[in-house]
Amino acid sequence: MIGAAQLLGALLKLTARPRLEAISACAQARTRRVFRFAYEGIHQDLIQESVSITVTVLHRRRIGIAGTDTLDLPSLRRCVQAAAGIAEHSPTQDQLPEWPRRGRVKMTADYQPATMRLSAAACVTSLKRLFQLCKGAGADLAGSFLTGDDELAVANSAGLSAYSALTVSGAKLVTMYGKLSGYASGVHRDVRRLDLDSLLTRSLGQSLHRTDPVTLPLGPYDVILEPEAVADLVGWLSFTAFGAKSVQERSSFLAGRADEPLMDPRVTIYDDGNDPEALRMPFDFEGVPKQRVVFIDRGRAKGPVYDSIYGARFGQASTGHAMPPGDTEGPIPLHLAIAPGQQTLAGMIKSCRRGLLIPRFHYVNGLLNPREALMTGLTREGVFLIERGKLTRPVTTMRFTQSLLSALRRVLGISRERRLIADPSQDLGCSLMPALHLAHFEFTGRQES
Amino acid sequence: MPNRPLPRHLITQLVRDLARRGVDYADVRYEHVEHENLVAEQGRVASISRHDSAGVGVRVLLKGSWGFASTSLLDRASLAKAASQAIGLAKASNLLNRAPRPLAHVVPRRATHTSRYSIDPFDVPLAKKLDYLLWANTELLGPDAVKRATSHMDFHKRRKLLCSTDGADIEQLLIESGAGCEVVVQQGDEVQVRSFPNSHHGALAQAGYEYVKQLDLVGGAKTAQQEALALLRAKPPKAGDTTLILAPTQVVMQLHESCGHPTELDRALGQELSYAGGSFLTPDRLGTFQYGSPAVNIVADATIHGGVGSFGFDDEGVPAQRVDLVRQGRFVGYLSSRESAARIHQPASGGAMRAESWSVPPLIRMTNVNLEPGEASLSQLLSGVKHGYLLSTNKSWSIDDRRLNFQFTTEIAWEIEHGALGAVVKNPLYTGITPAFWGRCTGVGRPEDWQLWGIPNCAKGEPMQLMHVGHGASYARFDGVMVAPAK
Numbered sequence: 031m032i033g034a035a036q037l038l039g040a041l042l043k044l045t046a047r048p049r050l051e052a053i054s055a056c057a058q059a060r061t062r063r064v065f066r067f068a069y070e071g072i073h074q075d076l077i078q079e080s081v082s083i084t085v086t087v088l089h090r091r092r093i094g095i096a097g098t099d100t101l102d103l104p105s106l107r108r109c110v111q112a113a114a115g116i117a118e119h120s121p122t123q124d125q126l127p128e129w130p131r132r133g134r135v136k137m138t139a140d141y142q143p144a145t146m147r148l149s150a151a152a153c154v155t156s157l158k159r160l161f162q163l164c165k166g167a168g169a170d171l172a173g174s175f176l177t178g179d180d181e182l183a184v185a186n187s188a189g190l191s192a193y194s195a196l197t198v199s200g201a202k203l204v205t206m207y208g209k210l211s212g213y214a215s216g217v218h219r220d221v222r223r224l225d226l227d228s229l230l231t232r233s234l235g236q237s238l239h240r241t242d243p244v245t246l247p248l249g250p251y252d253v254i255l256e257p258e259a260v261a262d263l264v265g266w267l268s269f270t271a272f273g274a275k276s277v278q279e280r281s282s283f284l285a286g287r288a289d290e291p292l293m294d295p296r297v298t299i300y301d302d303g304n305d306p307e308a309l310r311m312p313f314d315f316e317g318v319p320k321q322r323v324v325f326i327d328r329g330r331a332k333g334p335v336y337d338s339i340y341g342a343r344f345g346q347a348s349t350g351h352a353m354p355p356g357d358t359e360g361p362i363p364l365h366l367a368i369a370p371g372q373q374t375l376a377g378m379i380k381s382c383r384r385g386l387l388i389p390r391f392h393y394v395n396g397l398l399n400p401r402e403a404l405m406t407g408l409t410r411e412g413v414f415l416i417e418r419g420k421l422t423r424p425v426t427t428m429r430f431t432q433s434l435l436s437a438l439r440r441v442l443g444i445s446r447e448r449r450l451i452a453d454p455s456q457d458l459g460c461s462l463m464p465a466l467h468l469a470h471f472e473f474t475g476r477q478e479s
Numbered sequence: 480m481p482n483r484p485l486p487r488h489l490i491t492q493l494v495r496d497l498a499r500r501g502v503d504y505a506d507v508r509y510e511h512v513e514h515e516n517l518v519a520e521q522g523r524v525a526s527i528s529r530h531d532s533a534g535v536g537v538r539v540l541l542k543g544s545w546g547f548a549s550t551s552l553l554d555r556a557s558l559a560k561a562a563s564q565a566i567g568l569a570k571a572s573n574l575l576n577r578a579p580r581p582l583a584h585v586v587p588r589r590a591t592h593t594s595r596y597s598i599d600p601f602d603v604p605l606a607k608k609l610d611y612l613l614w615a616n617t618e619l620l621g622p623d624a625v626k627r628a629t630s631h632m633d634f635h636k637r638r639k640l641l642c643s644t645d646g647a648d649i650e651q652l653l654i655e656s657g658a659g660c661e662v663v664v665q666q667g668d669e670v671q672v673r674s675f676p677n678s679h680h681g682a683l684a685q686a687g688y689e690y691v692k693q694l695d696l697v698g699g700a701k702t703a704q705q706e707a708l709a710l711l712r713a714k715p716p717k718a719g720d721t722t723l724i725l726a727p728t729q730v731v732m733q734l735h736e737s738c739g740h741p742t743e744l745d746r747a748l749g750q751e752l753s754y755a756g757g758s759f760l761t762p763d764r765l766g767t768f769q770y771g772s773p774a775v776n777i778v779a780d781a782t783i784h785g786g787v788g789s790f791g792f793d794d795e796g797v798p799a800q801r802v803d804l805v806r807q808g809r810f811v812g813y814l815s816s817r818e819s820a821a822r823i824h825q826p827a828s829g830g831a832m833r834a835e836s837w838s839v840p841p842l843i844r845m846t847n848v849n850l851e852p853g854e855a856s857l858s859q860l861l862s863g864v865k866h867g868y869l870l871s872t873n874k875s876w877s878i879d880d881r882r883l884n885f886q887f888t889t890e891i892a893w894e895i896e897h898g899a900l901g902a903v904v905k906n907p908l909y910t911g912i913t914p915a916f917w918g919r920c921t922g923v924g925r926p927e928d929w930q931l932w933g934i935p936n937c938a939k940g941e942p943m944q945l946m947h948v949g950h951g952a953s954y955a956r957f958d959g960v961m962v963a964p965a966k
Contacts, residue, residue, distance in 0.1 A: 068749040071576035076547040099532035119605040150571035172752035279627040280665040356528030397875040398965040455941035
């Protein structure tokens with residue numbers, strides 16, 4: 031952890047009393063300690079400590095952006111000079127970002143020192159135990175285990191200084207037994223609450239079966255999607271539907287459909303970067319406080335998220351969803367959630383006459399036809415056929431091609447329990463998802479060797 | 480930003496220190512990367528950004544366990560701390576690891592390598608680059624149906640110094656340039672996209688600014704706009720098995736997903752199971768498995784000029800090579816590293832270890848995975864096709880965790896009727912199983928139509944590393960492929 035004093039201190043040296051019209055500086059710092067393992071042991075381990083500073087300069091209605099990966103002052107000053115040089119050569123802009131004025135934010139409540147104090151030897155000792163349990167069950171083990179922290183700081187020449195820090199720990203476990211494999215992942219800001227044993231139990235539960243997986247005919251199936259599978263699908267909507275840019279270019283299914291009933295009335299989808307259950311991020315990369323934004327309110331289409339540039343284009347205030355300066359994808363929600371329902375996962379399975387239980391998807395792509403949220407992807411480990419309310423046989427890999435918009439009109443149930451889904455080794459943000467029971471989910475292909 | 484001096488003295492001193500600390504092997508890699516990104520939208524400059532990153536990564540092997548740590552602080556204390564962290568991780572992993580981890584032999588080299596370029600893109604005045612970018616962007620605009628017009632340029636300069644306890648001392652300078660346009664059009668509920676010269680920032684080459692000048696962005700932008708508008712009026716393909724001709728812009732994505740990834744030896748050995756998945760090309764199939772038809776010859780070539788997967792030496796100091804992956808349809812080789820090559824008793828690494836930056840360790844990555852050209856012209860490939868489609872420019876991609884069942888859509892297709900190209904077709908989707916699909920390859924285009932593209936965002940590893948990889952291909956024809964409309 032670099033800490034608020036050093037991180038903000040460096041930024042404030044750049045933004046105080048600028049010779050230029052205005053400056054905003056944003057710093058993202060990250061630490062990750064990762065162990066990756068497969069079969070016989072750990073094949074990769076690393077400590078990654080990185081910091082990335084981006085400086086945005088406004089000068090005579092011109093913008094310049096430059097970045098560097100070090101906090102040393104001469105480099106930061108060179109970075110400001112580079113941004114000013116770019117601004118000098120840039121054309122004047124009609125729309126300029128409106129940065130927040132004055133104010134201090136400091137959020138460190140989600141920083142759990144225990145996560146960072148866990149020694150490398152303690153991590154490996156935990157993994158050794160998992161390997162022993164797996165071996166005892168006759169299964170092989172692969173996966174990853176990480177701990178780390180994330181810091182975000184934003185300061186600008188209008189007097190803003192904002193800082194947040196959180197810790198994160200996560201594990202992914204793949205267990206293999208004969209022709210079957212199982213998978214479980216978990217994430218928590220406090221490594222002491224990351225329950226590796228229960229993850230292993232969940233993964234082994236999917237893989238320790240005597241029956242070989244069955245290959246099913248293609249076509250529509252009722253599906254029960256566990257929270258990670260739901261996140262794999264709904265996460266794509268962050269990029270293709272819920273940002274103002276996709277609405278502006280009309281590729282979003284929200285565009286031109288305000289208040290229309292697009293999904294089952296039980297479905298509410300929103301973004302909330304301040305939810306204490308999530309990996310919180312109280313402000314965005316412009317320093318704007320994050321607002322809760324509802325995209326689908328009891329089935330009806332609502333608005334997208336904005337940053338200051340797209341907010342100005344739509345005549346709206348920023349909702350606090352700006353991405354790092356220089357990113358051209360527009361505002362994006364990073365903390366998606368679906369409101370909980372009334373059912374339990376066990377109850378959903380019991381109520382299903384014939385269907386599939388799907389823990390997660392693989393390689394989902396949501397670019398096929400974003401206007402209809404048409405997506406494709408594949409099942410991976412742990413899929414089971416449900417017959418008359420019971421899990422009967424494991425199922426081989428299948429491909430779906432399905433409009434998510436249509437699928438979310440055919441909701442049979444939403445679970446009360448939600449799970450925090452995040453992959454802190456890959457992506458920013460997280461999601462909070464329930465399990466969904468959907469009718470007639472279309473499967474169009476299968477894995478064959 | 481001015482070029483920074485190489486911290487050679489610090490690096491070589493650290494390598495000596497690591498050797499004294501009893502590691503079995505260590506390498507220290509300094510990298511300084513500059514990236515410039517220019518974006519124009521709707522006839523205006525939307526973003527100009529430059530990023531500058533420098534640091535050192537330390538990798539050690541100690542009693543069969545790796546450890547890696549990095550720092551952006553180029554002083555003795557910070558480098559020593561990174562070295563201690565790397566050794567500490569390796570020692571911790573030794574609590575679990577029992578097996579030795581031999582490395583395939585490589586002759587340590589003292590060498591320098593500079594990629595070929597004529598005009599350093601960072602020396603070209605910003606105003607000149609923006610003029611060209613805006614000109615191309617303006618060509619995309621006009622009709623009301625145009626909802627977004629985007630043009631971009633990207634330039635990368637990477638300076639590296641790798642020193643190892645084996646005695647390697649390798650300095651490299653790699654320069655990349657790229658550009659492209661994308662237009663989104665809409666009418667009612669119909670939204671279409673068309674890119675030039677390739678989608679996903681695929682026009683990226685290991686070259687100087689001369690590459691951007693030769694792309695003809697302005698002419699291409701006009702064509703992209705017209706084709707996008709034509710797509711609004713086009714019909715979708717008929718569903719069913721048919722003949723497919725893939726343009727080079729789509730063959731490269733097919734190569735990437737269904738050949739490049741499954742021939743990564745770390746995947747085949749299970750080391751990516753927690754993220755990207757495994758591979759159907761397991762070591763027991765090496766040399767015997769029929770991957771495709773005899774027309775299919777695929778190489779991983781890190782020596783080719785212009786490919787963004789080219790280099791002088793990989794990040795383990797192994798010289799760039801041209802490795803056969805598929806020869807006359809048979810699976811014959813892997814992308815490999817020193818460790819993985821030794822695991823399957825290969826005499827030497829295939830030289831495919833690359834890291835995204837100084838802050839992460841190298842992984843086995845694609846270099847330039849190319850389909851070697853055949854002899855047929857496009858008209859020869861078309862002739863005899865009663866009905867089928869020519870598909871161009873990737874739009875979406877998906878493949879299973881063992882790299883067998885794939886599904887792609889492209890931005891555009893043209894109907895083929897009795898050997899001639901006909902109407903534009905929208906929303907084409909095709910799907911198949913990798914060896915069956917390549918097994919139905921009935922023709923590969925000639926060298927004159929062979930094109931080399933870049934993919935700048937190949938994701939792998941934990942933490943995720945985005946790598947620039949290259950792919951070259953000509954047209955290719957496949958019979959009996961399932962095609963459907965993406966709806």
